[in-house]
Amino acid sequence: MSNQGTTGNVIAAVCSFFIPGLGQLVQGRLIPAAIHFVLCSLLWVILMGWIVHIYSIWDAARWKPKT
Template sequence: MSNQGSTANVIAAVCSFFIPGLGQLVQGRLMSADIHFVMCALLWVIFMGWIVHIWSIWDAARWKPNK
């Protein structure tokens, strides 16, 4: 599987940059993807979505699969 800093995690982080939760979806983490997408969508409405957006990028970049 992928390790932190691997190409797969960089791609996931880039995906989350464009659409929050997409990086988690690419990594096969459906529940996490849903949470990131919904939270960001809701918070963008009140102008705080950039916080969850950055969190989504960071989470995708630092994820380590269970061994």
């Protein structure tokens, strides 16, 4: 995957916009993807899932692989 701010991160952020955690999954980060998806799903029950949903989009857009 490319560096922060590249097309790959934009695609990941768009994926997370539609399904929380999908952007992290696209980037190959399985554990964060599962955490974002499960946490967002659980919190939507009490109408607070939008917080995790927005964080998931931000995290996918700002992620930078360790080199």
